[in-house]
Amino acid sequence: MSGKLYVVGLGPGSPDQVTPEALAAVAASGELYGYGPYLDRLTLRPDQRRIASDNRQELSRADAALASAAAGNTVCLVSGGDPGVFAMAAAVCEAVEAGPSEWRALDIVIVPGVTAMLAVAARVGAPLGHDFCVMSLSDNLKPWPVITARLKAAAAAGFAIALYNPVSRHRPWQLGEALEILRAILTAETPVVFGRAAGRPDEKIVVTTLAQADPDLADMATCIIVGSPETRHVAREGLPDLVYTPRFAKG
Amino acid sequence: MSGKLYVVGLGPGSPDQVTPEALAAVAASGELYGYGPYLDRLTLRPDQRRIASDNRQELSRADAALASAAAGNTVCLVSGGDPGVFAMAAAVCEAVEAGPSEWRALDIVIVPGVTAMLAVAARVGAPLGHDFCVMSLSDNLKPWPVITARLKAAAAAGFAIALYNPVSRHRPWQLGEALEILRAILTAETPVVFGRAAGRPDEKIVVTTLAQADPDLADMATCIIVGSPETRHVAREGLPDLVYTPRFAKG
Incomplete structure (x- = not known):
């Protein structure tokens, strides 16, 4: 049976x-x-x-x-x-x-x-509103050079990027290096979202820029979204800013 | 108010x-x-x-x-x-x-x-089980050369690829050209999944290979998943094959 x-x-x-x-x-x-x-x-x-x-x-x-x-x-x-x-x-x-x-x-x-990236994106607007890549930053399951090559390819091609498993106790430096790699390709003002426990009572969502993004904002359960060159920031008085990637891309 | x-x-x-x-x-x-x-x-x-x-x-x-x-x-x-x-x-x-x-x-x-790609992936195994890209094939909202450049970058970097909006009445040839671009980078045996109406009574899921993939299998509501070089095919007697991308990547 x-x-x-x-x-x-x-x-x-x-x-x-x-x-x-x-x-x-x-x-x-x-x-x-x-x-x-x-x-x-x-x-x-x-x-x-x-x-x-x-x-x-x-x-x-x-x-x-x-x-x-x-x-x-x-x-x-x-x-x-x-x-x-x-x-x-x-x-x-x-x-x-x-x-x-x-x-x-x-x-x-x-x-x-x-999945986490959709819940995090929903809390800030639509950062995954156009083409995007989804990557695990864990080098337990693939070599670190594969990760860095994919980060470079994704950022250079104009994808927004959702990062899962950004840090752990045994992987303390990888996120910092990943952000450095992205800073060499994307502008300082590129929006970056750190999202943890989206939709739960202990939710923590931080919207920042690539220049200001601090790896210490992330833990194992954080999903990070890095905007593309098209991703925009809409300021709202008394409300969290909206972050979104437009449906159209100029290329 | x-x-x-x-x-x-x-x-x-x-x-x-x-x-x-x-x-x-x-x-x-x-x-x-x-x-x-x-x-x-x-x-x-x-x-x-x-x-x-x-x-x-x-x-x-x-x-x-x-x-x-x-x-x-x-x-x-x-x-x-x-x-x-x-x-x-x-x-x-x-x-x-x-x-x-x-x-x-x-x-x-x-x-x-x-979102559609998650429902389609669930019907065949785990083709999005490792790093992947998500793209709209519609050139109403971005220039076609941006789309082809992103397809090439994603496939060459080892991402699986989920394609939304693959065809429409006004965009009849784009999917065929996209598959040709991918055939120049990925092997003929790369698994390709055409998924329509996943989870609905009129669901239609077709698992094929990049060599065999026929654009006529898709309409506006189809989500297509193209495997990465790591994506595998597990034959099962009397049951649909499993298609999955392993958690580890050799690079």
Whole structure:
């Protein structure tokens, strides 16, 4: 007997930004795997099992969830944001490719969610309103020269840039160097947004410029948006400025 | 007396992918502006006004909604997907910047949603599981040489690429040329996903390769995902193949 695996995005953090589809997948599951703080967002029934693991154990968590589904259970793997953006969906696919052949026969349902950059962008205007790139700054999973080459290519081609995983305890200097690389290509006035916990009670959104951007504003859970050469700043008295990238680009 | 403007993303189309926050904004609004097919997704009360306009009248629609909010009404502008990705949030910011100064004092709340590429990616695996770019192929709003330069930069730097607005009645040849540009940089086996109406009853998802990708598979509402050099294909007997970009990149 074969079970089912849901891979679910819980959105940026507010219960108001979780889709009904995600809630239904959680409710249908007997076992829920995930990073502890994501599982803490759920209200589970007594008959549901909660299996928390560390943030960096993505592949072993995917293996465990797949093995349980293969044993006949209905299982849910939860991600914050969207599971397809620097999250569990890729880890599940990796595990399926490397795992026993019966895992390829499993019913796997991926449930999308509101990813962090969209929630952060919404709080300031529309900085991702035209072409943009999305990058993880973590050099745990790719060489640092690949990251710097991509930053340069994206900025030079006129993309706005959303940065995930900008810093961690083991990666203290990378964000500062990334900002230096961008300062060599973009103007000092390029808008930069630091967004953390968008939509949650502890939300912290800072709008600044590339010249002023301070890496200490970011932690592991911050999403940073760097404007393109077209991105604009609209001052509003008594209200936060709007930051947006126009729908048209002069080129 | 000043009103309020919500700019709301209704997600890719399924009611199960609309957030409670978006539904609450719709329910709180007396007037709802949008492209007709997006407004058709809503169940409105008799006291709510529906103001539909054509897909290409984004700026005049934003002007009308802002003017109504400035007159004291609670107004909702609806987008499909997420309002910040090639949608109404940027048009609203443009209108605020160009409009009367009182528009800058308005309470504007942007409500994020699940954008099309996330829903399409979820149906096939995790093609956006590592760094990626997001581009509109429409040359109504930017010169074609800007688009081709960005396509080349993104593909050469190793980004997966999500393409919005790939074709329209007035833009019949652009997608074919874009695919030719990508074929000169990426291998013939690079996975390509054509996704339309993800999550809706009329969903159509086609997984193919760059060599085989046929522009006729796309219409205005299709989101196309082109893999990076790292993107992989996992065959599954009796089930659709998985397409994913691993969390690690060799570079």
